[in-house]
Amino acid sequence: MTDLAAPPATSIATPPRRxxxxxxxxxxxxxxxxxxxxxxxxxxxxxxxTLFLVFLxxxxxxxxxxxxxxxxxxxxxxxxxxxxxxxxxxxxxxIRAADYFPITxxxxxxxxxxxxxxxxxxxxxxxxxxxxxxxxRARLAADPSLVGKPVKTRLLLSxxxxxYFKQPxxxxxxxxxxxxxxxxxxxxxxxxxxxxxxxxxxxxRLKQVLTARLRAVETEHARLSRAxxxxxxxxxxxxxxxxxxxxxxxxxxxxxxxxxxxxxPSLLVAINGGLVKVTKLxxxxxxxxxxxxxxxxxxxxxxxxxxxxxxxxxxxxKVSDQEVAFLERLKxxxxxxxxxxxxxxxxxxxxxxxxxxxxxxxxGTALTLLVTLALCLPIGVLAAIYLEEFAxxxxxxxxxxxxxxxxxxVPSIVFGLLGLAVFLNFFGLPRSAPLVGGLVLALLVLPTIxxxxxxxxxxxxxxxxEAALGVGASHQQAVFHHVLPLAMPGIMTGTIIxxxxxxxxxxxxxxxxxxxxxxxxxxxFTQAATVLPVQIYLWSDLPEQAFQAKTAxxxxxxxxxxxLMNGAAIWLRKRFERRW
Amino acid sequence: xxxxxxxxxxxxxxxxASLAQPLAPAVAAPSTKVVARDVNVYYGEKHAIKNVSIxxxxxxxxxxxxxxxxxxxTFLRSINRMNDTIPICRVNGRIxxxxxxxxxxxLDVVQLHARVGMVFQKPxxxxxxxxxxxxYGPRIHGLAASKTxxxxxxxxxxxxxxxxxxxxxxxxxxxxxxxxxxxxxxxxARAIAVSxxxxxxxxxxxxxxxxxxxxxxxxxxxxxxxxCIIIVTHSMQQAARVSQRTxxxxxxxxxxxxxxxxxxxxxxxxxxxxxxxxxxG
Numbered sequence: 001m002t003d004l005a006a007p008p009a010t011s012i013a014t015p016p017r018r019x020x021x022x023x024x025x026x027x028x029x030x031x032x033x034x035x036x037x038x039x040x041x042x043x044x045x046x047x048x049x050t051l052f053l054v055f056l057x058x059x060x061x062x063x064x065x066x067x068x069x070x071x072x073x074x075x076x077x078x079x080x081x082x083x084x085x086x087x088x089x090x091x092x093x094x095i096r097a098a099d100y101f102p103i104t105x106x107x108x109x110x111x112x113x114x115x116x117x118x119x120x121x122x123x124x125x126x127x128x129x130x131x132x133x134x135x136x137r138a139r140l141a142a143d144p145s146l147v148g149k150p151v152k153t154r155l156l157l158s159x160x161x162x163x164y165f166k167q168p169x170x171x172x173x174x175x176x177x178x179x180x181x182x183x184x185x186x187x188x189x190x191x192x193x194x195x196x197x198x199x200x201x202x203x204x205r206l207k208q209v210l211t212a213r214l215r216a217v218e219t220e221h222a223r224l225s226r227a228x229x230x231x232x233x234x235x236x237x238x239x240x241x242x243x244x245x246x247x248x249x250x251x252x253x254x255x256x257x258x259x260x261x262x263x264x265p266s267l268l269v270a271i272n273g274g275l276v277k278v279t280k281l282x283x284x285x286x287x288x289x290x291x292x293x294x295x296x297x298x299x300x301x302x303x304x305x306x307x308x309x310x311x312x313x314x315x316x317x318k319v320s321d322q323e324v325a326f327l328e329r330l331k332x333x334x335x336x337x338x339x340x341x342x343x344x345x346x347x348x349x350x351x352x353x354x355x356x357x358x359x360x361x362x363x364g365t366a367l368t369l370l371v372t373l374a375l376c377l378p379i380g381v382l383a384a385i386y387l388e389e390f391a392x393x394x395x396x397x398x399x400x401x402x403x404x405x406x407x408x409x410v411p412s413i414v415f416g417l418l419g420l421a422v423f424l425n426f427f428g429l430p431r432s433a434p435l436v437g438g439l440v441l442a443l444l445v446l447p448t449i450x451x452x453x454x455x456x457x458x459x460x461x462x463x464x465x466e467a468a469l470g471v472g473a474s475h476q477q478a479v480f481h482h483v484l485p486l487a488m489p490g491i492m493t494g495t496i497i498x499x500x501x502x503x504x505x506x507x508x509x510x511x512x513x514x515x516x517x518x519x520x521x522x523x524x525f526t527q528a529a530t531v532l533p534v535q536i537y538l539w540s541d542l543p544e545q546a547f548q549a550k551t552a553x554x555x556x557x558x559x560x561x562x563x564l565m566n567g568a569a570i571w572l573r574k575r576f577e578r579r580w
Numbered sequence: 581x582x583x584x585x586x587x588x589x590x591x592x593x594x595x596x597a598s599l600a601q602p603l604a605p606a607v608a609a610p611s612t613k614v615v616a617r618d619v620n621v622y623y624g625e626k627h628a629i630k631n632v633s634i635x636x637x638x639x640x641x642x643x644x645x646x647x648x649x650x651x652x653x654t655f656l657r658s659i660n661r662m663n664d665t666i667p668i669c670r671v672n673g674r675i676x677x678x679x680x681x682x683x684x685x686x687l688d689v690v691q692l693h694a695r696v697g698m699v700f701q702k703p704x705x706x707x708x709x710x711x712x713x714x715x716y717g718p719r720i721h722g723l724a725a726s727k728t729x730x731x732x733x734x735x736x737x738x739x740x741x742x743x744x745x746x747x748x749x750x751x752x753x754x755x756x757x758x759x760x761x762x763x764x765x766x767x768x769a770r771a772i773a774v775s776x777x778x779x780x781x782x783x784x785x786x787x788x789x790x791x792x793x794x795x796x797x798x799x800x801x802x803x804x805x806x807x808c809i810i811i812v813t814h815s816m817q818q819a820a821r822v823s824q825r826t827x828x829x830x831x832x833x834x835x836x837x838x839x840x841x842x843x844x845x846x847x848x849x850x851x852x853x854x855x856x857x858x859x860x861g
Contacts, residue, residue, distance in 0.1 A: 393667065463704035467767070469662065471717035471774055472694025481716070482706060 060559075064552030070341040070354065071162045072154035073128070073330055077107045077136060081148050084140070092141045100133035104155055112329055114293035116187060123322045129156040131355045154337065159353040159546035160318040164327055165336065166549075171311035174270070176303045179284070181271055186294040189287065190276060192269055197283040198307060202267055205309075206258055206281065207251060209265060214247040257282045266310040266321050271300050275308075275325045291325035318545065344553065348521045349535065353546030356539070358554050360521045364434055364514070364529030365503065365561070367522060371438020372445060372502050377495055379442075380449030381484075384491075387450070388457045389479050408447035415444045416511030424512060431513035432528040440508045445498040452494020456487035489576040496569035500562055506533040532558045613638040613778060613808040614659060619673035621654050621663065628654045632673075632834040634827060636778075641800060641809045643823035643840065645816060647860065650829040652812045656780050659810065660696035661689050677777065694721055697771035701783040703763035705755035705770070710747050713755040713766055714738060717774035733773055740806075741769035742799050761792020765799060772803065779803065781811040785818065797822050816856055820844050828852045 083103060086094035105125050115121055132155040139153065140146050157165075179196030221240045224233055250258075258281045260267060267278040269286060274294030280287035314320050319327070330336050347357030391397045419440035423429045429436050460483045468478035509515070514530050515538065522529035530538070532554060539551040614636040621629035629651045636642050644652035654663065661682060663669040675682050682692055694717070705713050714734040717723075724730035734751075738744035743765045747758070755766050764784055771779055781800070785793040800809060800822050813819050819826050820840060827837040828851075836843060836852045847853040854860055 461704075463700060463702060464706065466662070466665075466698075466700060467704040467706060467770075468716070469665070469693055470660075470698035470700070471720075471770055472690055472697075473716075473720055474690045477720055481720075486707065 060552050060555050063549055064554075064556045066166045067546075067549035067553035068341050068344065069166075069338050070343070071157045071165045071336055071338050073108065073111070073157060073335050074152065074154050074337050075104075075107045075111055075335065076150045076152050077103060077155075078150045079103055079136070079140060079147055084147055090144055090147055092144065095141045095144060095147070096137060098137075100137060104128060104133050104136075108155070111333070111335060112292070112326060114187070116293075120291075120322065123320065124326055127158055127161045127323060127326060129158045129354045130352055131350075132156045154339065156343075156354055157336075159544060161323065161327055162354055163546055164319045164324065165331070165338070169310075169312070172308065173311075174306045174308040177305050177307055178302050180302060181269075181300040181305050183271060183276070183294055183297050183300075185290070186272075186274065186297060187290050189279075190290055190294070191285065191287050192271065192276065194284050196302075199281055199286060200283045202307070202309070203258055203281060203283065206260075206264065210247055210251050214244065214251055217244045217247060262314040264313055266314055268308040268310070268321065268325075269305065270308055271305040272296055272298060275329075277321050277325075291322050292329055344550075348519045349517060349530070349538075350519060351517075353542075353544050353550055356547070356550055358532065358535060358557055360518055361530050361532045361535035361554070362557070362561075363522050364437075364518075365531040367434035367525055367529060368437040368441060368509075368531055369499060369502060371435055371525060372441040373495075373499060375438065375442040376445050376449050376498065380446050380495070380498075381453050381491055383446075384450045384453030384457060385479060385484065388454045389475070389483070404447050404450050408451060411507075412444055412505055413507040413511065415440050416508030418443065419508060419512045430526050430528070432516050432518070432530070433526045434522060434529045435525040436512050437509050437514050437529075437531065438525070440512060441502040441505060444505060444508060445502045448498040448501065449491075449495050452497070453487070453491045456490025456494065457483060459490060460486045489573045492572040492576070493569050496565055496572070500565050503562060503565065504533055504558070506531075506537055509534055532561065611638050612636065613678065614810070615674075615676040615679075616655075616659075617674045617676075619655070619658065619671065619675060621651070621658055622670045623654075623666070624668040628832055629658070630832045632829075634834060634837055636808065636810060637825065638808045639804060639806070640824040641804050641811060641822050642825045642827065643819035644810065644812045644827050644829060645814075645819050645855070646829035646835075647855065648814075651832040652827075652829045653782055655829070655834075656782055656810060656812050659778070660693055660698060660780055662693075662698065664689060694774050695776050696778045696780060697774065697776035699764070699767050699771050699779065699781040699784050702787050703760055703767050705758070705763050705766050707754060707756050709752045710738075710755045710758070710766060711751040714769050714773045717770060721774055723774065737769040737773040740772055740803065741765045742795065742802070743769055759792070761788050761795055764788060764792070764796055768796070768799060768803075772807070776807065778808045778810065781809065783812050783814060786814060793818070816844070828855060830855070 079098075079100070080103075081090060083100075084090055084095045084098040086097065105121075105128075108124055108128065109115060109121065112124065115124060134156065136151065136153040136155070139151065177194060177196070177198045179194035179198050181192050181194050181198075183190050183192045185191075217240055221237065221244060224237050224240065227233060260279055260281060267281065267286075268291070269276045269278060269288065272294040273292075274290060275292040276286070276288040276294075277291050278286045278288040310321065310324070327336070343355065344357045345362075346359055347355060348360030350356040387397065387401065419436060423436045423439055424431060429439075464482050464486060465478045468482045469475070473481065509531060513528075515534050516528060516530065517538070518528050518530050520527070536551055536554045536558065539547045539554060612635045614634075616632055616634045616636075619629055619632045620627065632655055644656060646652045657663045658671050659675060659677075659682075661671075663671060671683065677692070677695065680687070682696075706716065708716075711734055714737050715730055718730060718733045724733055735744065738747065743762060746762060747753075747766075755763065758766060764787075768779075768784075784800075785796050788796065797818065800811065803809060804824075811819075811823065823840045825838065826840045826843040828835045828843065828847075828849075830851050836847060836849045838848075843852065844856055847856060
């Protein structure tokens with residue numbers, strides 16, 4: 001009755017003003033504008049994020065995917081009985097212990113006949129990885145009857161050779177020659193005479209390169225002389241001065257013959273099945289070192305021989321002209337094969353990029369996360385249940401709650417220091433062990449899980465608990481039979497997010513020594529191990545170019561691991577989600 | 581222990597349902613089940629229930645009516661100590677269930693919950709199967725020695741709650757999939773499965789449509805044969821329909837209590853009269 005009493009008189013007087021305000025189109029337009037602005041902010045933010053994400057993923061995949069493939073030389077290798085015989089016996093053990101280096105070396109030499117110089121031989125052998133014979137060894141050990149028989153096997157190439165095939169250089173160009181060429185030898189230093197002035201263009205190009213280099217030297221010289229000062233600068237100035245004089249002389253001299261060296265672009269002549277690296281260049285005649293022996297000294301018809309230029313000077317490359325020659329020959333013979341790099345997933349770390357794998361880091365990660373999960377899940381969930389459902393609300397539990405929330409924000413390296421001081425120094429646990437890593441990460445993840453679990457428990461409607469209490473369940477029965485199962489999806493999600501956080505953590509693990517270079521794949525919780533993010537950090541620091549790809553590949557593996565975990569989180573949530 | 585024995589005797593009683601009503605003498609001369617004397621309830625500083633004294637008879641339905649915030653639900657919840665879960669709530673005075681002080685510190689609250697069952701305003705079945713909903717109480721109290729016994733308890737409870745025919749083919753379906761009225765009857769089945777002495781109902785029909793309400797009211801009337809039922813309701817028509825006795829609460833005070841017919845036709849207090857004639861509330 002009371003609410004009907006005395007309606008306010010003003011409401012009758014106001015309508016004209018209110019209506020006019022409602023009719024005001026400019027206010028409506030302003031509201032629309034504001035909404036459109038807000039929407040566009042959102043779209044811009046989304047667009048930027050997508051762009052960054054796509055850029056990041058594209059970069060990682062572009063760099064990393066090649067590392068999942070590896071080049072091998074496929075050769076027929078015969079392992080002689082005596083090479084694998086120990087104490088007159090041939091068994092798996094003696095096969096494993098044998099030295100395969102001479103066998104693989106001889107097999108490779110047989111693949112490229114005619115290499116006589118010792119330096120050429122050394123270069124050839126260096127193309128193979130130090131672990132080239134691992135596959136052969138494994139096959140023989142598995143089936144000793146193959147000893148003495150020709151076995152077609154893959155020999156792992158070294159990282160530089162592998163990279164040469166993975167990054168096809170646009171700097172190599174070749175052209176057919178016009179004249180008839182006459183070589184005067186098949187090995188060693190040879191001279192090739194052409195009936196046309198096939199090499200005139202190369203001389204012109206060489207002069208251009210020299211001129212450009214002269215300019216660069218002059219610019220550098222001018223810059224340094226302005227800077228002036230210390231001895232080292234003066235020293236460098238003197239060097240530049242000499243280089244400038246030399247280059248200037250070469251550029252201005254009307255010399256018809258030019259000397260080539262490793263600092264200049266390489267010029268090669270492919271003739272009669274061989275390859276000659278030019279050291280002295282004239283219009284119609286070259287002098288050079290034979291990289292691959294020629295079949296004969298017969299005249300080569302126009303078009304049947306080629307001039308190959310490699311714009312990047314040999315001194316700026318990982319692979320020398322000789323190595324390129326060998327690799328190209330092996331490739332032309334169909335002996336080079338690219339295959340999925342299983343070793344990346346089966347091997348531990350190594351100083352050789354082609355031998356390094358993530359198995360050790362993966363195992364380390366798995367063991368560490370296992371320890372973390374085994375500690376975090378029960379302790380975290382039980383702590384959350386106690387705090388949420390049973391603990392009295394007083395100043396003491398308030399302090400605990402505040403501290404848990406604060407712990408979630410503590411920088412992770414602090415937990416690493418704690419682990420170092422407590423677990424390693426006080427309890428004397430082993431360094432670099434997944435056990436200690438797991439303990440440290442458990443400290444890190446525990447607050448996250450407690451907070452998530454409490455939120456999940458709080459989200460269960462109280463009516464469910466009341467219903468259980470109403471039929472005579474004790475508080476504990478009500479919580480464990482009804483509230484906890486309903487909170488489980490949320491707890492799972494929180495746990496997995498916490499574990500994903502732990503998976504990507506590096507800093508605290510550095511403090512407890514999980515950054516060591518560890519070749520062996522860890523088998524137990526107390527063996528030295530490393531984890532994926534630390535492995536990535538380690539590899540990213542190494543000078544070998546091939547490790548860049550390995551780094552990106554390891555990042556891909558880590559991301560896959562993460563996606564898998566998050567996928568599991570989503571699946572678990574969907575699976576256990578219940579309506580009430 | 582007592583509730584277990586009671587549960588078993590109950591089952592036997594329902595099995596022999598065709599025989600004369602085993603509790604007939606009690607119907608003839610209703611004994612007092614719950615006695616409250618000078619009960620005061622405080623929520624922190626707020627004095628929610630003031631000096632309430634009431635006798636509630638067995639095998640009858642007692643309705644608590646009154647405007648919102650008058651304390652009828654609070655008083656209801658203090659009869660099975662459901663208020664204990666609210667930290668700031670204090671109760672003094674004396675409430676007896678069959679002569680036993682329920683606020684006696686030696687009394688086990690969980691046992692009390694089993695003896696004084698509760699049905700809530702919003703149907704709140706467990707998000708489990710219909711079977712599990714009913715079987716949960718008997719199981720945690722160990723009322724059934726075997727699976728077949730448990731099946732029997734579930735079946736009789738569902739029959740008594742008038743739900744069995746509707747759900748007998750889908751006992752393993754989730755209880756939350758039922759309609760609102762069915763869910764509430766499931767909750768009642770769940771409450772009677774542990775054979776309580778008293779069933780408290782806190783506005784059991786306020787979330788239901790009229791047809792479901794009618795079914796639940798019918799059920800309450802049937803359950804009166806075996807249980808002491810206390811129902812809080814906003815609807816005076818409902819109180820008039822289902823209850824034998826009615827208590828009117830206003831501002832934490834029990835204003836008037838008596839036979840339902842007398843309260844609605846011949847209220848002694850002005851406030852009762854104003855309320856039932858719709859002057860306020």
